[in-house]
Amino acid sequence: MTRPRPLVPPVDAADSVAVVGEFGVIDRVLARAGTAALADVGPGDDAAVVRTPDARVVASTDVLVEGRHFRRDWSSAEDVGHKAAAANLADVAAMGAVPTALLVGLACPASTPTGWLEGVATGLAAECAPHGAAVVGGDTVACAPDSSSVVLSVTALGDLQGRAPVTRGGARPGDxxxxxxxxxxxxxxxxxxxxxxxxxxxxxxxxxxxxxxxxxxxxxxxxxxxxxxxxxxxxxxxxxxxxxxxxxxxxxxxxxxxxxxxxxxxxxxxxxxxxxxxxxxxxxxxxxxxxxxxxxxxxxxxxxxxxxxxxxxxxxxxxxxxxxxxxxxxxxxxxxxxxxxxx
CATH class of the missing domain: 3.90.650.10 (PurM-like C-terminal domain)
Structure with a gap:
């Protein structure tokens, strides 16, 4: 087995969230978000508007905490983005639906490199793109002063396309x-x-x-x-x-x-x-x-x-x-x- 190479890039103090600022981070992240096929209003407004052809919305949320679900010395920023999207898109698929959009909440230290967050956004977009889905909104916030961990909260939306939802509660003897x-x-x-x-x-x-x-x-x-x-x-x-x-x-x-x-x-x-x-x-x-x-x-x-x-x-x-x-x-x-x- 092979020893790992460091995955955390050198810290550039001039490229941190504290220097770039909340809206600068949002702009740079959204530039990599992609486009959701069913979104009438995407990122940048008070809320997104996503069409629901089926008239029902499948919704699922997962929270990923650094040190619990991922480590920056084990996974690249793009890896983390892929993983965060996959955990939620799989829940949508498990209901028999197809994904349409993601909403992402981010809490991070002010010292977090903006380039790392751009990598997460790239991974999220790449995981969503084959399904015509994309990040359509979210929120950013500084984590507690005594915390150095990044937290990602991702909500996935999906469309049943006329199918009945498949729940956990329908299995029958003989199946x-x-x-x-x-x-x-x-x-x-x-x-x-x-x-x-x-x-x-x-x-x-x-x-x-x-x-x-x-x-x-x-x-x-x-x-x-x-x-x-x-x-x-x-x-x-x-x-x-x-x-x-x-x-x-x-x-x-x-x-x-x-x-x-x-x-x-x-x-x-x-x-x-x-x-x-x-x-x-x-x-x-x-x-x-x-x-x-x-x-x-x-x-x-x-x-x-x-x-x-x-x-x-x-x-x-x-x-x-x-x-x-x-x-x-x-x-x-x-x-x-x-x-x-x-x-």
Missing amino acids: VVAVAGRLGWSACGWAVLRRGFTAPLAAVTAHRRPTPPYAAGPAAADAGATAMCDVSDGLLADAGHLADASGVVVDLDRGSLAALVDPAGPLPQVAAALGGDPMAWVLTGGEDHALLATFPAAADLPEPFVAIGVVEAGPAGVRVDGVAAADVVAGLGLSGGGHVHFR
């Missing part, structure tokens, strides 16, 4: 459980970075810039998905949220999950180097923003969904090959089944 996207890659990359390395690059990049399967969300809705959520806290944890909301048991098939792990890919390689089990990342690693969905047994799974289990009747919970999730986690030597804030 097939399926997943689209990567599992465990971001957690694997985090394990590499926290030990001071930057290779294998595929895993590290997956942590810096997750690649949610956005189009799979609307495709799942069109195919009759009964429930869906994105995998942000870990497969076991998010399957648990879906199971609780639906009042069912989600029984995952370990063999099907193991088949998703490329033997020549980064998970087995890093696990071997660190003396771990790649299945621990698959089951509990978050921030890949894969989509977890349930479908009627007779439904044809839309690409790229792959069946990984079944829905059964019973007290709400998650099992793996019939074994309770808590026992599976304990068997892997882990203290928890996924990310839980404030734990």
